[in-house]
Amino acid sequence: MANDVQPLNLHTKSMGVKAILVAFSIFMMLLIVGPLIWLALHAFVVEWLYPSYKPTGWTLEWFRKVFEVPTLVSAIRYSLIISPIVVIVSAVICLPAAYASARYNYWGRRTFLIMMFASNAFPKIGLFATIATLYYFLNLMGTMVGVIIVQVLGTIIFMTWIPAAAFAAVPKSLEEAARDAGASKFRVFRTITLRMAMPGILVAMVMSFIYSFDEAQGTYLVGAPQIYTMPTAMYAIVETYPIQVTAVFSILLTIPSVLLIGLARKHIIGGQLAEGFQIK
Amino acid sequence: MxxxxxxxxxxxxxxxxxxxxxxxxxxxxxxxxxxxxxxxxxxxxxxxxxxLQAYKDVIADPRFAGDLKTTLIVSFVATILVLIFSIGVGLLQRLRGGKLSSILTGLSLTPLFIPVVISSWALYTFYGSAGLYRTIFNSFGLDIPQITSTMLAVIIGSIWTSLPFAILMVTSGFQSVPNALIEAAQDAGASLITIIRTVMLPLALIPIIIVATFTSIGVLGSFTIPYFLGPNQPTMFGVEITNFFTAYNRPQQSVVMAFIVFAAASGIAISYIWANFRSAKESGRV
Known part of the structure; x- marks a missing residue:
């Protein structure tokens, strides 16, 4: 595992270099986290007037107000229905392929790999526009099925590559040993291969769920104005509701990602994700 | 199967x-x-x-030249800056290690888990007229203009969303450079700059190419960031394609623009596929 490599621990005595490093780090942190904290704080304020560093007061009122907006409630419902379906559909479609590509050297492996990369190599919004063209013919514009398909397309890369790496990492000798001990093929798959590959599969599911939950471009293009999920509802509310409502809604929308990532953090930052994408 | x-x-x-x-x-x-x-x-x-009438329509449209320029400049500048930042963080983590760099790497991954709609909106409020950015300058007595609705904001937003994947890739690229190689170069008297330039960067070239191509394709095809943070006109193709499709109901022109973007990105796309395929081959996945 590449992450076990120790850093070189090159330290410098020069104060100038140290100062530059610290300045670079603080700059990066402010750049990255500053906007998030700024928005999150707005969820709890009565009002925040420029150019004060302090709001006029603190309140939890906005958390109640969000649930009084019908658009937002229906968006929450759509998101909670659509995302699990996307994960399940994607798993059913992709997991067998992931297993096959890890275990058998079938004919289309290269083609498959190139197709996957190619579908990522087109600028997304252009792809969505072409998909919408087909959707008019299939009568899928503004339907839930249409939104689900658009989101599944984006999850395929997670659902095939991360589990494929996980399946490939299961030692063949272990499976063979179990077979020699008399276990049936199915039993070997269920109790050894699947169980050992489970962390990878779970990471793929988490990533797919988050992708689906957060997907906005494609969902907006083929779903609106009939179907608004939580992210696409944001497009609609930012102009019409006070910033505090959007801040609360942003927090609600971020909760699932943060929770899931928290649960699967070790695998994602540590390896499964990077492994699925590139290193081995 | x-x-x-x-x-x-x-x-x-x-x-x-x-x-x-x-x-x-x-x-x-x-x-x-x-x-x-x-x-x-x-x-x-x-x-x-x-x-080719639809192509002629699009190119003759007065918006086209501005949109094209904006899209290309934003994609190019954002990609360069993402490369600089991710290589900086990657080198810091690989060569120095320590608490600071792990916090930095951890934080840099945050945007990966924040929906792009939220990050765009957060950036909008942060850099907008009543944002913290102006508040800070105001306390020094400087009344500077907001930077939302400008190309600069789109570039900042694009960097923000592209950085986590870039850092993940570049860091793992540098991790795969063996310590022995770096130490050998050190023993031979090479300076840090020389080591970075002649040992570390060449060995991490494939992940760096993947980052460069993936980032530029992502920014070329982005919608949410320019929609929230950019000016109304000229804007990036992502916004224009969506507008033509939904708001103006001119799907053919929208699709034409998509193909213009595809054509602009085709060279990058080919390098992206090549680099990924090579990296898959090297790790024995093909």
């Missing part, structure tokens, strides 16, 4: 690209019939191929 994902990609990515291409050059029959009836200003006639 491998067939289902290939079929899904074929039907919902391959087929639409083909259809949309034929629509863009004037084929309005067959599967394109419905959209040709619904859409406005659709050029070309049923069953007859080949008219």
């Amino acid at each position: 491998a067939l289902p994902p290939i079929l899904v990609l074929g039907i919902f990515i391959g087929l639409p690209i083909g259809l949309a291409f034929f629509l863009s050059i004037g084929y309005t029959g067959g599967l394109n019939e419905v959209i040709s009836i619904i859409g406005q200003d659709v050029r070309g006639r049923d069953g007859k191929l080949f008219t």
